[in-house]
Amino acid sequence: MSIEVGAKLKGKVSGITNFGAFIDLGEGKTGLVHISEVSNGFVKDIHDVLTVGDVVTVLVTAIGNDGKIGLSIRKAEDKPEEKREYPKKEFNRPNPKKSFSRNQPANTNKQDFDSLMSSFLKDSDDRLSSLRRNTEGKRGGRGGRRN
Numbered sequence: 001m002s003i004e005v006g007a008k009l010k011g012k013v014s015g016i017t018n019f020g021a022f023i024d025l026g027e028g029k030t031g032l033v034h035i036s037e038v039s040n041g042f043v044k045d046i047h048d049v050l051t052v053g054d055v056v057t058v059l060v061t062a063i064g065n066d067g068k069i070g071l072s073i074r075k076a077e078d079k080p081e082e083k084r085e086y087p088k089k090e091f092n093r094p095n096p097k098k099s100f101s102r103n104q105p106a107n108t109n110k111q112d113f114d115s116l117m118s119s120f121l122k123d124s125d126d127r128l129s130s131l132r133r134n135t136e137g138k139r140g141g142r143g144g145r146r147n
Contacts, residue, residue: 003029003069005060008076013054021050023058023071031069033058040074 003009003025011023011031020034033056035046043049050056057077062070 003060003063005063007060009058009060010055011058011071013050013052013056016046016050016052018046021046023056025069029069031058031060031071033071033073037061037072037074
């Protein structure tokens with residue numbers, strides 16, 4: 001049996017480390033399943049998922065020039081592809097012809113923007129002055145407290 005990329009094989013867990021599990025593929029061949037390839041979910045401790053002696057199905061993902069074999073358990077699982085239908089989002093785009101009603105003056109949007117901008121600048125200045133007041137004494141900047 002030759003081992004090639006894309007082949008699904010059965011193997012036995014021969015060793016577990018904190019970064020993955022070594023799988024004995026037979027014929028003296030051993031591959032590594034990285035901890036990120038063990039399960040579709042997050043795996044904090046590989047011992048929660050695998051134990052030495054478990055028989056698992058793996059997919060060969062890579063074969064290095066030095067003979068190292070990269071394996072994946074999660075890619076070897078046969079599951080039907082779920083075709084999700086996402087609802088189309090419809091965006092309400094303003095119609096430039098209807099952006100102003102007849103009862104409102106045309107400069108209302110500009111005035112709203114100016115008032116929003118001025119309140120933002122005032123709030124920003126207040127926060128900056130408060131931040132300066134609280135940090136200058138602690139880092140020895142200008143105007144710091146001296147005894």
